[in-house]
Structures are given as C-alpha cells and as structure tokens.
Amino acid sequence: MRPIDLFDNYIKGTLSAEDKAGFENQLSNDEVFAKAFQEHKTLIASLAQHATRNELKKKLKAIHEKELGINSKVISMYREETFAKRHGRTLAVAASTAVIAVLSTVALLSTGGYFFKQQNNKITDLNRVVMELKASSDGIVEGITMSNKKVYAPANLEGSAFAINNKGYIITSFHMVNSADSIFVRNNTTERTLASLIFADARLDLAVLKIENSDVSKNWQIPFALKEKTTDIGEKVFTLGYPRKEVVYGEGSLSSLSGYSNDTSMYQISIPVNPGNSGGPLLDEYGNIIGVIRGKISGAEATGFAIKTNEILKSINAIDVDSTRKQLLGQSNKKSSLKSLKRSEQIKKINPYVFNVLVYKKD
Amino acid sequence: MSKSKLQFTDDQFIDGLRNGNNEILSALYKKYYNIVLKFIVNNSGTEEAAQDIYQETVIVLYENAQKPQFSLNCQLQTYIYSVAKRLWLKQLKKNGKTFLFKEDDENELADVTGDVAEHSEKEKNLDKMNKSLLELGEPCATLIKDYYLSKLNMDEIAEKFGYTNADNAKNQKYKCLQRLKKYFFETHSIEQEK
Numbered sequence: 155m156r157p158i159d160l161f162d163n164y165i166k167g168t169l170s171a172e173d174k175a176g177f178e179n180q181l182s183n184d185e186v187f188a189k190a191f192q193e194h195k196t197l198i199a200s201l202a203q204h205a206t207r208n209e210l211k212k213k214l215k216a217i218h219e220k221e222l223g224i225n226s227k228v229i230s231m232y233r234e235e236t237f238a239k240r241h242g243r244t245l246a247v248a249a250s251t252a253v254i255a256v257l258s259t260v261a262l263l264s265t266g267g268y269f270f271k272q273q274n275n276k277i278t279d280l281n282r283v284v285m286e287l288k289a290s291s292d293g294i295v296e297g298i299t300m301s302n303k304k305v306y307a308p309a310n311l312e313g314s315a316f317a318i319n320n321k322g323y324i325i326t327s328f329h330m331v332n333s334a335d336s337i338f339v340r341n342n343t344t345e346r347t348l349a350s351l352i353f354a355d356a357r358l359d360l361a362v363l364k365i366e367n368s369d370v371s372k373n374w375q376i377p378f379a380l381k382e383k384t385t386d387i388g389e390k391v392f393t394l395g396y397p398r399k400e401v402v403y404g405e406g407s408l409s410s411l412s413g414y415s416n417d418t419s420m421y422q423i424s425i426p427v428n429p430g431n432s433g434g435p436l437l438d439e440y441g442n443i444i445g446v447i448r449g450k451i452s453g454a455e456a457t458g459f460a461i462k463t464n465e466i467l468k469s470i471n472a473i474d475v476d477s478t479r480k481q482l483l484g485q486s487n488k489k490s491s492l493k494s495l496k497r498s499e500q501i502k503k504i505n506p507y508v509f510n511v512l513v514y515k516k517d
Numbered sequence: 518m519s520k521s522k523l524q525f526t527d528d529q530f531i532d533g534l535r536n537g538n539n540e541i542l543s544a545l546y547k548k549y550y551n552i553v554l555k556f557i558v559n560n561s562g563t564e565e566a567a568q569d570i571y572q573e574t575v576i577v578l579y580e581n582a583q584k585p586q587f588s589l590n591c592q593l594q595t596y597i598y599s600v601a602k603r604l605w606l607k608q609l610k611k612n613g614k615t616f617l618f619k620e621d622d623e624n625e626l627a628d629v630t631g632d633v634a635e636h637s638e639k640e641k642n643l644d645k646m647n648k649s650l651l652e653l654g655e656p657c658a659t660l661i662k663d664y665y666l667s668k669l670n671m672d673e674i675a676e677k678f679g680y681t682n683a684d685n686a687k688n689q690k691y692k693c694l695q696r697l698k699k700y701f702f703e704t705h706s707i708e709q710e711k
Contacts, residue, residue, distance in 0.1 A: 158691055197698055198665050203639070204646040205666050210579060213539070214572045217546045332563050354561040 157187070161194045306346065309512035314395035314434030314447065315339060315363065317507040318380060322371030323482055325446055325466070326433030326511050328354050328361040337363060339509040341401065344370055346512070353478065355469045358419060358461055359448055361433075362470070362482060363511075377503040378435070379487040380463045381442040385421070387411060393425055393447055393460075394501065395434030396510035403501060404431075406456070408444075413459040414451065420459045421445050427458035433511060436460040441492025441500050527593040534582040546575060549594060553601040560605060570608070574601040577629075577636045591627040599627040607637075649700035657693035664690055 155163070163169050164177050181188050311334075315326035324339065331337055331351055340346040347370050349363040365371055385391070385408055392405040406425035413420025423436065427450050436445035445460030473479040492500045525533065525544060533541025550571055557567035577600050581587045589596055650658045656678055663669045663677065671683035671690075680686040 156691060158694055159687070193698065193702060197694075197701055200642055200646045200701065201661065201665055201697075204643050204650070205662065207576070207643055210576060211572065213542070214546065214575055217543045218550075218568060218572070221543060221547045222550060333565065356558050356561060 157190055158194065161191055165195075165198075306512075307514075309338070310515040311513040312396065312430055313432040313511045313513070314430065315509040315511045316394075316433075316435040316443070317371075317374065317376050317509075318362070318482065319487075320371060320374040320376055321481065322365035322368060322374070323352065324349065324363050324365065324509060325435075326361050326363060327446065327448065328356050328359045330433055330511060330513055331361050331363070332356070333515055334513045336514045338512040338514075339363070339365065340512065341396075341506065341509050343506040344509070349511075353470065353473060353482065358465055358469055360446065360461060360466055360469055374507070376487055376507050377491045377500075378437065378441045378443050378507070379490045380467065381438065381444045382464055382467060384411065384462060384464055385438055385444045390439050391423055391425065391436055391444065392497070393423075393427070393431065393434050393436050394504060394508045395427070395431040395447060396508075397428040397430035399510065401505055401508060401510075402428075406458075409457075413448070419465040420448060420461055423458045423460055424456055425458050426456045431458075435504075435508060437500075437504070441490035441495070441504070527589060530593055531582050531587075531589065534579050542575075542579070545593075549597045552594065552598055556598065556601060557605055560609075562605065566605075566608075570601055570604050573604055573636075577604075577632055580636070580639075581632055595627045596629065599629045600633060602626070603629060603633045607633075645701060645705045648705045649697055652700050652704070653693065653697050657689075657696065660686075660690055661693050661697060 160169075160177060164174065169177060181191060311330055313327060313330040315324045317324050332354070334351070337349045337351070338346050339349050348366045350366055351361060352364045353362040354360070387408055387410065389408045390405065391408050392403065394401055394403055396402070404425040404427065406423055408421055409424045410422035412418045413422055421436070421444070423445075425436075427447055431447045432449065434447045435443045436447055438444050443463055445462050446466065448459045448461050450458045467483075470479060470482050473482070492503060495503070525541060530541060530545050532538075533545070553571040553574060554564065554567040557570055558564065562570070574597055578597065591599075653661070660674060660678060663674055664671075669677070671686045674690065675681070675683050675686035678686065678689070680689060
C-alpha cells in the first residue's frame with residue numbers, strides 16, 4: 155500500500171488490527187514516516203478549514219444581501235449616525251453613497267411634512283460615466299484627425315480637478331477616485347499623466363492627488379489662491395471643468411451659503427453643472443478659488459453645489475501627518491494674480507491648472 | 518420566541534455562533550454593521566471595503582467563538598469595533614496609506630492583538646490552500662474535496678467523474694493529492710516567505 159492510502163485508511167479506521175499495530179509501530183520508530191503522516195494530516199485539515207471558511211464567507215455574503223441590500227444599509231447609517239449626531243450637517247459623499255444623501259434627507263424631511271415635495275430631488279454626482287460607445291467614437295475621431303496621437307482605452311469615469319500648489323498636488327472629488335485602480339489627468343497643455351491618491355476625506359467628498367511625474371509641475375506658477383473666508387451671497391462666480399474632452403466655462407452667482415439639506419459645508423450656486431464637472435474649481439470674480447464642484451440636484455438644472463474651500467483647508471489642516479500637511483499647504487498661493495484681468499484673460503491663465511481626470515476602476 | 522425584534526445578549530450571541538444558529542448570526546451581522554461601516558468610511562474606506570472588513574471581523578469572532586475556552590472580556594460591540602479597526606489599519610499599512618488613518622477616541626478599544634494575529638496566520642494558511650487548489654485545477658480539486666470532505670467512496674467517485682472503476686479513481690485521487698501536497702508545502706510556501 156502506498157503511504158497516502160495507508161494514512162487514509164488509518165484515519166478512516168479501516169486497517170486490520172495487525173496493520174494498525176504495524177502502522178503505529180512505524181510511526182513511533184520512523185521519523186520520516188511520522189513526518190509524512192503529520193503533513194498529510196495538516197493538508198487534509200487545511201483543506202477542511204478552507205471549505206468551512208468558504209461556506210462561512212458565502213453565508214455572510216448572503217446575509218448581507220438579504221438583510222442590508224445595496225442601499226438600505228447606508229441609509230440607516232446616515233440617518234442614525236450622521237443626522238442624529240451632526241444634526242443634519244454634512245453628509246459623507248463617496249460615490250456609492252450619493253443616493254444616501256438623498257434618501258436619508260427624504261427620511262428626515264418626511265417627519266417635517268415635506269416628504270412629497272422633496273422626494274424627487276436628488277443630489278447627483280457629476281462624474282461622467284463614460285459610455286463606451288461615445289468614448290470609442292472619440293477615439294476613432296482622434297485617430298483620424300491626429301494620427302500620431304496615442305489612442306487610450308476609455309476611462310470608466312471622468313471628472314475635473316485643479317492644482318492647489320506648484321508641487322503637482324491637485325484637488326478633486328473623492329467619489330470620483332474612491333474605487334480607482336489608476337487615475338490619470340490631462341488638459342490642453344499637459345499630456346495624460348499618472349496621479350496617485352494622497353489624502354481623502356469621504357465626508358467632504360474631497361480627494362487630493364499628486365501627479366507622479368515631477369517634470370509635469372516643474373514650471374508651474376498657479377495664478378489663483380484658495381480663499382480662506384466664506385464668500386457672500388450674490389457674488390458672481392464661475393467654474394471651469396471637463397464635462398467633455400474640451401474645457402467648458404460656466405458662470406452664475408452664489409445663491410446660498412448652504413448646500414443640499416442645509417449642509418453648511420457647501421455653497422449653492424446658480425451655474426448649470428453637468429456630469430464631468432465634479433471636482434472642478436469654483437472661482438470668484440477676482441480669481442480666488444472658493445469651492446470645489448460637488449454635485450447638483452437632479453431635476454433642478456441650474457443649481458449646483460460646491461464644497462467650501464474653508465472646509466477643505468480645515469480638513470487638510472487636520473491631517474495627522476505633519477509632513478503631508480506641509481506639502482499640501484506649504485506651496486499654496488496666498489493671493490490671486492488674476493484680480494485685474496478680464497475674464498477671458500483669467501481663464502487663459504487658469505486653464506493649464508484645471509484638469510480632466512480619467513479614472514480606471516478595478517474590474 | 519416571537520420572531521420579530523429579537524434582542525440578544527452578548528452571551529446569547531456567542532452561544533448562537535457556537536451552535537451554528539443562523540438566525541443569531543444574521544441578527545449579529547445586522548446589529549454591528551453600521552458601527553464598522555461608519556468607521557471605515559470615515560477613514561478613507563469605501564462601502565465595499567467596509568463590507569469586506571466587517572465580514573472578516575465576523576469571521577474572527579465566529580472562529581474564536583468555536584473555541585471552548587473563548588470568552589469575551591469586554592462588550593461584544595467593543596470587541597467587534599476593535600477587531601475591525603486592527604484589520605483596517607493593517608490593510609492601510611499594506612497599501613502604504615496609513616496617513617489616511619484618523620485616530621478617534623469615540624469608541625472604547627479592547628486588546629484583540631492575539632486574536633487578530635492568530636487570524637492572520639490562519640488566513641495565510643488558507644490563502645496557500647486556495648492558491649494550491651486553483652493551481653491543482655479540475656477535476657482534481659473537486660475529486661479531492663469529494664473524497665476527503667464529502668466522504669464519497671471510490672465507487673461513487675468513479676461514477677461521478679467517469680472513471681472505469683474504483684481502482685482507476687483511486688489512482689487519480691492519489692495523483693491529485695500528490696500534486697496538491699507539492700503545491701501546498703513547496704510552491705506556495707516558498708512564495709509566502711519571499
């Protein structure tokens with residue numbers, strides 16, 4: 155009998171009394187044999203553990219799906235935790251949690267009797283889910299008109315971003331990049347280049363990226379500054395972003411000091427924003443960055459929301475690691491150099507520092 | 518017991534896990550998910566990551582509860598939170614992103630270092646087995662499981678896998694197990710030490 159068969163039969167208890175005695179004798183006298191038996195037992199035990207573990211994993215997945223579904227879990231979390239604790243202040247806004255804001259708000263409002271009026275409003279993430287068809291047709295057009303240019307696979311998500319200092323750090327929305335496998339940025343002056351996630355604040359929906367290749371930011375001179383104070387209602391504001399492959403300008407005014415569901419970390423603005431605008435800068439007339447485009451209410455086309463820069467600075471200032479914080483804020487401009495320029499000139503100066511973000515997700 | 522709104526004590530939860538009570542497992546799962554979700558999302562994690570970490574946390578608890586000597590020396594909620602926190606910190610470390618981690622003192626912490634370390638060891642071993650089984654491929658993987666776990670006999674295996682007789686099946690099983698052994702103790706053990 156081969157050792158493995160012997161082991162199996164011994165464990166099963168099917169050896170004759172004589173064979174069993176012989177087996178046990180060999181176990182105690184033959185070290186190599188004993189070791190082989192030990193290995194065999196370890197292997198079978200690991201096999202069993204592996205199966206048990208997989209069963210348990212399956213069971214937990216099933217429980218999760220059955221009991222917590224896709225959205226319900228988050229809703230309850232924000233209703234219980236965020237709303238109770240923060241009195242309806244800020245909502246976390248990771249990509250998948252966009253619905254939450256809506257639904258939990260609806261749930262809260264329902265107690266106040268606004269349920270029916272409000273229930274169709276949704277805050278919509280403005281990342282652009284790139285349709286394969288469109289993206290590939292872009293690719294074809296690019297291929298025809300610029301035959302020497304590389305054609306890349308279409309990204310899963312696209313949005314906007316802007317530089318905060320001359321070291322290659324840029325700000326965008328966390329919901330854009332939170333499940334990214336790789337992130338690229340590009341604009342008319344910067345070739346598509348790799349960026350990595352440096353800091354994230356899911357509650358504010360804020361992400362800081364760094365362009366990996368330091369040559370890209372070598373000659374950067376950002377013209378705008380991050381405004382620390384809040385801006386007043388009625389101020390003229392504008393944004394630049396990438397709802398398409400080309401940068402698009404949008405203007406309007408600051409309509410409220412709070413955002414969706416009285417969220418005081420956001421402004422409401424009267425700029426029609428579109429998918430792809432997420433993560434873009436919101437600027438005042440003087441070229442100060444006052445916010446980051448966050449989303450809009452679906453159904454209300456000319457209403458957008460932007461995260462206030464003072465909230466962003468607060469969040470960055472709260473980073474535990476000193477060196478990271480210094481790197482992020484150390485280089486930022488204190489003053490905008492765009493104050494006296496007319497709008498079209500301002501935009502020319504700003505454009506090199508506003509980016510189209512391309513996100514490739516894990517499968 | 519009425520079916521609606523069952524409230525279990527910590528001890529009942531542990532006993533339930535011990536006895537493989539699915540209703541209790543389900544109730545426990547529901548009860549503590551939000552705590553872990555909130556923690557992960559507040560620490561740069563996605564909902565998906567929260568789900569993974571939470572399930573791993575429940576596994577740590579579940580497997581510990583199977584040990585006769587296991588007893589909680591803190592509240593169940595504290596235990597779960599502490600395990601989840603350790604697991605998440607470990608993952609951030611692995612990805613070199615500890616700077617994304619915000620300390621908070623809101624929740625009490627229990628010392629679960631031992632339990633988590635033990636879990637990690639086991640996890641390594643299971644990962645090794647997983648890779649070995651994948652490399653082993655079919656029909657070997659199923660054949661081995663059928664024999665050792667489902668306890669099918671050689672006649673049943675011969676019929677299921679289309680071997681002409683039990684002896685042929687036995688030979689196949691022998692070859693399959695030899696290969697599995699090689700992958701498990703050699704190929705993937707060496708990889709892990711790198």
